Amino acid sequence: MSGYSPNYAWVGSPTLFNGTNDRTGGDSTTTNLNQWFDPGNTAYIIVSSAMVLLMIPGLGFLYSGLARRKSALAMLWAVMGSFSVITFQWYFWGYSLAFSYTGKSGFIGNLAHFGLKDVLATPSPGSPLIPELLYSFYQLQFCATTAAITIGAVAERGRMMPAMVFIFCWATLVYCPIACWVWNLNGWAFKYGVLDYAGGGPVEIASGMSALAYSMILGRRQEKMMLNFRPHNVSVILLGTVFLWFGWLGFNGGSAFGSNLRAVMACWNSCLTAMFGAASWVLVDFRLARKWSMVAWCSGAISGLVAATPASGFITPFGSVVLGICAGAGCNFATKIKYLIRVDDSMDIFAEHAVGGIIGLVFNALFGANYIIGLDGVNTGLYAGGWLSHNYKQLYIQVAYICAVVGYSFTMSAILAFLINIIPGLHLRASDEAELLGMDDDQIGEFAYDYVEVRRDYLAWTPSRNKVGEADAGVPDSDRYGIAEHGDMVEGRDPNSEKGSKHSGNEHTGIGGDRHAGGRYGNEHKGNHMGNGVDGGSAHTGVQGDRHAGGS
DSSP: OOOOOTTOOOOOOOOOOOOSSSSSSSSSTTSSSSGOOOHHHHHHHHHHHHHTTTTHHHHHHHHHHHSSSGGGGHHHHHHHHHHHHHHIIIIIIIIHHHHHHTSSSSOOOSSTTTTTTTOOBBBBSSSSSSSSHHHHHHHHHHHHHHHHGGGGGGTTTBBHHHHHHHHHIIIIIHHHHHHHHHTTTTTHHHHHHHSSOOOOOIIIIHHHHHHHHHHOOOOOOOGGOOOOOOSSSSSHHHHHHHHHHEEEHHHHHHOOSSSSSHHHHHHHHEEEEEEEHHHHHHHHHHHHOOOOHHHHHHHHHHHHHHHHHHHHTBBOHHHHHHHHHHHHHHEEETHHHHHHHTTTOOTTTTIIIIHHHHEEEOOOOOBBBHHHHGGSSSSTTTTOGGGGGTOOTTTHHHHHHHHHHHHHHHHHHHHHHHHHHHHTTTTOOOOOOHHHHIIIIIIIISSSTTTTTTOSSGGSSSSSOOOOOSTTTTGGGGGGGHHHHHHHTTTOOOOOTSSSSSOOTTTTTTOOOOOSOOOOHHHHHTOTBBBBBBTTSSOSSSSBBSSSSOOO
């Protein structure tokens, strides 16, 4: 019997599936089920799955660095906890609801693959190049990454247990239906001809809109606690971004479902879009701040990678350059939308993921090319491409799909968050006292830094009295805290009661701790990115309270 030898003129899987058992692929006790698949393609997708898995801790580091020190570990826990929930959900019924080929509704699958039943060696729903067992594992990483993006909405005031309940329900009722729409052969968007390569709809728009809905139900952070807000560790933000970038090459490259030219093109396009996105974001911020922000570079790179997710396997390299420029600038300006709608999207998930995904999907209609699609050797001649291939109707197909995903994901997520919030014991938000202490203390009981308990906020080193006197020995402990609410807690008073501190601040006003506030917002909010200060003045001006405060 001759050994395996690839035939590069062949279109499709290396050996045609004989169909003797269309449920499992055959009996492994009598048949070598590996014969239907190229071992190189299988190995590539296994490695790509491992690369995508690294995006999950990468998101944890990103969110942890963006949060304040006292909630840094809670963000890591939220992301990794969501991975545990999604792994169970995907095994239990998530994969079946998204990809079962016997579910004919076009909206959501059935439970034919409940508990991965009969998921083994048939050619996968995504590509005949890999087995369904491998495809289900690869798609698990997609769902888990999307959940990890969404869970950033809990930042600095959300409780962990209700968030985990939400993520399980969200994966079942939001992610699985949208994945079914566009990636299941029976999905309505797939049949409609939507071009969504690696998840502009189910991954990017769904996570961005769901995080916005969760943030809306959760409410804004306390303004009086936001005076000294800033990302606490930019080095950790960069570390998370590098993890994400590495994993994204498996995310986009692996979505070609084989070690082929389309995978290489997707990786090239991803890097082009990321780097031009980073450059455009940095330049937009530089025009205001006259500083070369590292956080801006990370944000721009991520927004470019987000836009490349639906587009990298469809558009040309030149289209990717234009896409990166548009995504970096567009997502940057989109960070201002939360001011208009007054929702504390603290990690700017909507601006970077929802808006970036929308831009990428639109570019598929403009720059999609049929010769790029055929580079995988499987889809040769099957897709018309976009305007570059004179398929002008693709634009309204993409727009209709975008509207459907935006409306469904936001509405369903808001309903889920609202219902969970009214269940006794599952209220989404921690108390004001817990928010003041930090989520690490309140929810986790451990700290990212061993000195976090000493003085969590910079202002806590400053006495709240203007004149202490010649000696500090007689100053009460409560007056040694610049943040008055800390002093109230030291004295055993409720920091939110009328009998507590007289420095009550202005609760829930202003913009609530922005990641990306432009310099012009400083003047609009009385020289302070958090609205009025604790004492009603404007003592804390400049960059406090945002990720990207520009200059004057």
